[in-house]
Amino acid sequence: MERSLTTEDDCADVLMLLANVRGGINSLMAEVLEDHIRHHLLSGEKSSSPPQELAENMIDLVRAYLQ
Structure with missing residues (x-):
C-alpha cells in the first residue's frame, strides 16, 4: 500500500488495492x-444467559467492530 502511494501509481490501481485490503480485513474481522x-x-458459564442477552451481546459486538 505504502509503495503504491509513494510511487504515484494510477488512482484506479490504488483504489483496487484498498478494496482488496479492506476485503481481507473484513474477512479476518468476521472470523475473529x-x-x-x-x-x-455460546459456551462455558455464559451459555446459561437468556437468549435475549446473548443476542444483545452479539449485536453490541457487530456494532462496535463493523461500523
Missing part, C-alpha cells in the same frame, strides 16, 4: 467475531 461468539458467548 465468529470465534469470539462461539467460545465466549
